[in-house]
Amino acid sequence: MSELRFEAVSVRYGHGRHSMTAVDDVSLTVPSGEIVGLVGESGSGKSTLARAAVGLTPISAGRITLDGRSIDVRSGVRRQLQMVFQDPYLSLNPRMSIGQSIGETMPDRPRSQRSAEVRRLMQLVDLAPERMSQFPAQLSGGQRQRVALARALAGQPDVIIADEITSALDVSVQGTVLNLVRDLQSQLGLSMLFISHNLAVVRYVASQVVVMYRGRIVEHGPTADVLADPQHPYTRELLSA
Amino acid sequence: MKKRWLSVLRTPVGLSAGLLLFVVLALAVVAPLLWSGRADHVDTNVMLEGASARHWVGTDDLGRDLFFRVLVATRLSIQLALVATLIAVVVGLALGTLPALVGPRLGRFAVAVVNVAVAFPGLLLALFFAVIFGVGAHGAVLAIGLASAPSFARLTQTLVAGVISLDYVAAARSAGIGRFRVLLRHVLPNIAEPLVVNATIGAGGSLLAFAGLSFLGLGVQAPQYDWGRLLGDGLASIYVSPAAALAPGVAVVVAGLAFNLFGEAVAKGFGLTTQLGRLPEAPSAPADVPELDTEHVLDVQSLSVTLPGGLRPVRDVSLRIRRGEAVGVVGESGSGKSLTALAIAQLIEEPVQVTASRLRFRGTDLLTGSHRRLLGTSLAMVFQDPMTAFNPVRRIGAQLAEGAREHDGLTRKAAYARAVDRLRSVRIREPERRAGQYPHEFSGGMRQRALIGMGMMGKPALIIADEPTTALDVTVQAQILQLLQEIRLADEVALLLISHDVTVVRAICDRVLVMYAGRIVEDVSSLDRARHPYTRALVAAVPTMETSLDEPLAVIPGRMPDLADVSVGCAFAARCPLADDHCRQVEPSLETSPDGSRVACWHANDLALTTRGS
Ligand SMILES: Nc1ncnc2c1ncn2[C@@H]1O[C@H](COP(=O)(O)OP(=O)(O)O)[C@@H](O)[C@H]1O
Numbered sequence: 133m134s135e136l137r138f139e140a141v142s143v144r145y146g147h148g149r150h151s152m153t154a155v156d157d158v159s160l161t162v163p164s165g166e167i168v169g170l171v172g173e174s175g176s177g178k179s180t181l182a183r184a185a186v187g188l189t190p191i192s193a194g195r196i197t198l199d200g201r202s203i204d205v206r207s208g209v210r211r212q213l214q215m216v217f218q219d220p221y222l223s224l225n226p227r228m229s230i231g232q233s234i235g236e237t238m239p240d241r242p243r244s245q246r247s248a249e250v251r252r253l254m255q256l257v258d259l260a261p262e263r264m265s266q267f268p269a270q271l272s273g274g275q276r277q278r279v280a281l282a283r284a285l286a287g288q289p290d291v292i293i294a295d296e297i298t299s300a301l302d303v304s305v306q307g308t309v310l311n312l313v314r315d316l317q318s319q320l321g322l323s324m325l326f327i328s329h330n331l332a333v334v335r336y337v338a339s340q341v342v343v344m345y346r347g348r349i350v351e352h353g354p355t356a357d358v359l360a361d362p363q364h365p366y367t368r369e370l371l372s373a
Numbered sequence: 374m375k376k377r378w379l380s381v382l383r384t385p386v387g388l389s390a391g392l393l394l395f396v397v398l399a400l401a402v403v404a405p406l407l408w409s410g411r412a413d414h415v416d417t418n419v420m421l422e423g424a425s426a427r428h429w430v431g432t433d434d435l436g437r438d439l440f441f442r443v444l445v446a447t448r449l450s451i452q453l454a455l456v457a458t459l460i461a462v463v464v465g466l467a468l469g470t471l472p473a474l475v476g477p478r479l480g481r482f483a484v485a486v487v488n489v490a491v492a493f494p495g496l497l498l499a500l501f502f503a504v505i506f507g508v509g510a511h512g513a514v515l516a517i518g519l520a521s522a523p524s525f526a527r528l529t530q531t532l533v534a535g536v537i538s539l540d541y542v543a544a545a546r547s548a549g550i551g552r553f554r555v556l557l558r559h560v561l562p563n564i565a566e567p568l569v570v571n572a573t574i575g576a577g578g579s580l581l582a583f584a585g586l587s588f589l590g591l592g593v594q595a596p597q598y599d600w601g602r603l604l605g606d607g608l609a610s611i612y613v614s615p616a617a618a619l620a621p622g623v624a625v626v627v628a629g630l631a632f633n634l635f636g637e638a639v640a641k642g643f644g645l646t647t648q649l650g651r652l653p654e655a656p657s658a659p660a661d662v663p664e665l666d667t668e669h670v671l672d673v674q675s676l677s678v679t680l681p682g683g684l685r686p687v688r689d690v691s692l693r694i695r696r697g698e699a700v701g702v703v704g705e706s707g708s709g710k711s712l713t714a715l716a717i718a719q720l721i722e723e724p725v726q727v728t729a730s731r732l733r734f735r736g737t738d739l740l741t742g743s744h745r746r747l748l749g750t751s752l753a754m755v756f757q758d759p760m761t762a763f764n765p766v767r768r769i770g771a772q773l774a775e776g777a778r779e780h781d782g783l784t785r786k787a788a789y790a791r792a793v794d795r796l797r798s799v800r801i802r803e804p805e806r807r808a809g810q811y812p813h814e815f816s817g818g819m820r821q822r823a824l825i826g827m828g829m830m831g832k833p834a835l836i837i838a839d840e841p842t843t844a845l846d847v848t849v850q851a852q853i854l855q856l857l858q859e860i861r862l863a864d865e866v867a868l869l870l871i872s873h874d875v876t877v878v879r880a881i882c883d884r885v886l887v888m889y890a891g892r893i894v895e896d897v898s899s900l901d902r903a904r905h906p907y908t909r910a911l912v913a914a915v916p917t918m919e920t921s922l923d924e925p926l927a928v929i930p931g932r933m934p935d936l937a938d939v940s941v942g943c944a945f946a947a948r949c950p951l952a953d954d955h956c957r958q959v960e961p962s963l964e965t966s967p968d969g970s971r972v973a974c975w976h977a978n979d980l981a982l983t984t985r986g987s
Pocket residue numbers: 145146154172173174175176177178179180181813814815816817818
């Protein structure tokens with residue numbers, strides 16, 4: 133597993149007078165094998181930061197590195213960073229079967245091995261491999277989110293970025309996905325940037341927590357410490373909400 | 374997909390257009406094989422004759438039978454139209470997908486080129502090309518193909534832009550999959566349907582255009598002939614034998630209509646309709662119609678929603694909401710929450726049936742008459758999906774203002790001012806500037822806030838909010854809920870708040886309805902007093918700041934039964950720790966307790982005892 137670092141990263145949208153800074157000089161490290169929770173209000177730039185890391189949004193300043201290697205160029209390193217999106221109803225191609233979706237991110241390998249690997253991953257995320265030929269429409273939200281997780285794992289990533297992966301899910305399945313995240317982390321030693329607006333959820337999965345406010349990081353530390361003794365007013369507001 | 378194509382053929386228009394198209398295409402294939410001889414048979418004895426028993430639409434200047442010539446011309450006419458369409462599609466697709474392939478800067482250039490080309494009159498373009506490529510069928514095909522390519526390119530660009538911003542495309546791109554492959558596997562399959570429909574309609578247009586060019590002598594040249602040429606030749610003698618001009622004219626119109634109508638029918642069948650279904654009469658007449666009820670804004674009795682196949686996703690739902698009351702609805706997805714809300718707001722579309730024995734809103738009986746104007750005025754609806762609720766090509770402020778202008782007769786300026794004010798009240802920073810932006814410039818959370826603002830543009834007596842804060846973070850959520858509270862208290866606005874998030878409902882509502890497998894299983898003033906095992910399991914599954922970190926989170930084993938599997942007995946029995954044989958055989962009805970709460974569980978009272986004891 134590896135370490136993901138954001139070094140003084142800024143992201144600006146738009147040009148000239150209409151530009152706005154969505155992420156402002158953010159430095160943050162996801163240490164190897166740890167889950168770092170990222171909290172902050174909507175529009176604070178959490179998703180922008182995540183999208184920048186996987187190359188969906190260009191950064192305007194700073195550097196993002198994986199084990200010291202810069203990943204802002206289109207290189208093979210990209211695959212080693214996988215993202216899971218908030219809404220499993222939007223993040224799976226409705227025209228591709230579960231097996232195809234999971235297999236697509238896999239590094240090249242022979243057909244037979246590929247299908248065996250898809251089965252293994254499906255079992256890992258607690259999905260019956262028989263569902264391989266089914267389409268997203270036949271799955272519930274929780275099952276879809278597991279497919280999305282399996283697809284991310286298929287790329288054999290060093291770091292996974294999870295953006296609000298439980299907030300579109302029912303309470304009854306949110307728990308199973310969170311349990312799965314914790315299991316995967318302890319089994320595979322995954323490093324993960326876990327974005328959520330729900331402090332109770334972040335508290336449950338993350339060992340460190342980072343608080344973002346209006347594009348900047350305002351607080352950072354071990355989860356237990358930050359929750360027990362919040363320094364920034366925004367964190368306090370978050371805790372009392 | 375196949376099913377949807379079939380269902381198109383089941384509508385009257387779809388079926389007629391489909392049959393017509395089939396006949397036209399069949400003629401194109403068989404006519405030259407069967408009747409070439411008769412169409413080319415020269416008979417100098419009957420030159421330029423009018424319609425007769427032997428020659429139904431007369432003959433031409435070489436005495437050839439025009440009826441058969443029209444039939445035989447079908448092949449060439451259709452062929453040319455299809456080839457031209459193919460050219461339009463290929464060029465259009467190439468131009469239209471270019472922005473997605475070459476990156477933003479070159480992409481913008483491609484878009485600009487297409488926009489200019491679209492603005493250029495098509496026929497002029499065709500004439501221009503006809504001059505360049507020379508007079509003749511080849512030139513004309515190219516001309517018509519290229520002339521219709523820009524509009525196809527623009528459609529493609531719009532569709533591609535819509536799909537490419539979706540999460541699954543982002544997911545594929547972030548997984549390191551190349552642009553070309555993303556386009557091929559993720560984008561094109563998901564925009565194929567509208568493209569095919571449009572190409573079909575386009576083929577009708579090409580057919581007409583081609584007839585026009587041939588008619589002008591710029592298309593097909595002798596000795597070949599298509600409908601346009603026959604029309605041109607026939608026109609010379611229109612006063613002598615009108616049928617000679619009319620027959621090819623009719624053929625062009627019929628074939629053109631066949632393509633157009635079929636395309637339209639398919640487009641309609643694929644869900645581009647916006648018509649709202651009406652509520653049919655209830656099966657059982659209301660037994661006890663109460664006198665004008667001013668206490669409740671909403672009074673619903675035995676509401677059921679039935680799908681065409683007979684499955685019932687909402688069964689026998691009864692609920693009342695007092696003025697200014699906040700009622701929450703919780704339950705997992707598929708339990709019927711949204712359908713219940715849509716049924717109340719009368720937004721259920723035709724093939725789905727809604728029945729109720731009573732449905733009253735502020736004393737008005739919604740079961741009779743039409744009440745379209747309720748929506749947007751005294752009844753506000755805030756939808757689950759902020760992406761689809763806004764028109765992507767209109768500015769947010771204008772979209773909010775629109776309703777207020779329509780319902781309250783405000784001036785454009787006043788309506789816009791109110792829109793800005795509502796945006797501010799839902800905590801959107803710089804509302805003046807934001808009002809001038811498009812939906813895609815808002816983050817997901819802001820879009821949702823703007824949507825809530827839209828619901829508050831009128832003076833609603835009831836706000837039905839379906840998952841309004843799901844994507845919002847806790848602090849904004851709290852502010853929004855506070856805002857809803859303020860509005861409620863100031864104007865006695867009632868709220869029906871649907872959410873899968875127990876915490877949200879718990880924070881704001883006076884009463885909570887719990888739905889499971891299409892029924893209300895519990896109606897309770899506080900979730901802490903819940904007696905139904907399902908409700909209690911839901912509450913236990915939410916992590917809190919006190920949840921133990923050393924154990925896995927409590928989960929509800931199994932899943933809600935599919936609609937088709939709801940059988941006898943309690944629907945929750947398979948997942949319920951208290952289930953016994955009685956539960957599995959007899960469905961408990963929703964019983965009202967002395968304190969006004971309702972619960973549908975055989976063991977509700979045992980459970981209450983055990984909690985009180987512990
Ligand atoms: N494509 C875009 N164009 C312009 N502005 C954008 C775009 N995407 C996001 N933004 C802006 O960036 C800010 C941060 O958005 P986002 O990162 O989505 O927030 P979060 O994920 O924390 O909810 C918001 O103010 C939003 O308006």
